[in-house]
Amino acid sequence: MSDAPLNAAPFLQIENVSRHFGGLRAVDEVSFEVGRGEVVSIIGPNGAGKTTLFNLLTGQLPPSGGVIRFEGRDIGPLRPNQRARLGFGRTFQISQTLTSMSVLENGMVGAFLHQRSLPAAASKAAEALEMVGLSKRAADKAGDLTLGERRRLEVARALSMGPQIVLLDEVMAGLNQTEVQEIIDMVHALNAGGVTFLVIEHNLKVVRAFSRRVIVINRGRLLKQGTAEEVLGDEAVIEAYIGKRRT
Structure with a gap:
């Protein structure tokens, strides 16, 4: 994990x-920063x-x-595709893989954000698949992947966009635990x-392994x-998750 300090300049x-x-x-009225x-x-x-x-x-x-x-710029007026071009990549809570297409073709969907030719998009997607450990599945149908592999494919598709x-x-x-x-x-x-991540996660054991910094949202x-x-270890956070402790 990156050794970026907790007070790193926010971008x-x-x-x-x-x-x-x-x-x-x-x-x-939520406020926070990510470095x-x-x-x-x-x-x-x-x-x-x-x-x-x-x-x-x-x-x-x-x-x-x-x-x-984002990097000091107010991005409120920008559409999703414009924010993606600035450097936002994302996965979704419900799997968004295109199951009838190959693993490589799924990666190319993201790569076309910046790549104009099929060979260039395929090359960028192949790089992303290598980064998530799916190179050997490139020619397979996305629908044949396990759930864990599909999650990694979604990350690869985001990476093929060249995100910050x-x-x-x-x-x-x-x-399962192995896939996690x-x-x-x-x-x-x-x-x-060098990739920065903002992660929504429910498994608190995973959060401990994942992040040096955690943000808690409750009722908006x-x-x-x-x-x-x-x-x-905060009492208010514990109460939000499991309810108020009996005395």
Whole structure:
């Protein structure tokens, strides 16, 4: 994992960002920063607003208020494809692999963001598949992959876009312990190579292995942020996950 300090200069800044659906405040004035080279985990109970926050960052949803800056630039007016060109890559909570296409072709979908020719896109996708350990499956149909391999393919498709930051939305969901460890090792290796990650994750053991810094969201609001040890030992965080302890 990158040795980027906790006070690394932020290149992603979220300032008082909100998203309202009628009277529901799905995200409510959330603020935090991500420094280049970090792996930051976002945790919180189901329905806390985590995926909505990701949608605000990547442009699938417009914010109701607040500012999102990337490398000092206000990206609020930018569409999802424009943010992708700036350096945002992402995976989704529900698998988005194109099962009738080959593994390589799935990677090429992301590569076409910057590559104009088939050979160039295929080359970029092949590089991404090598980075996630799927080179030997390049010619196979994506539908023949295991769930763990499909999760890695989604990461490869994001990497083929040449991102500066990758947003992983519950990439561990449904995986067995061996597959989870493979994803952890993969993220550590990619991070050591310079990729920044912002990760939504429910498995707190994984969060401890994943991140030096953790952000907790509950009912749309920022509840706590700090090191994994500080956050996961906090009484308010524990209560948000398992309820108030009996005295």
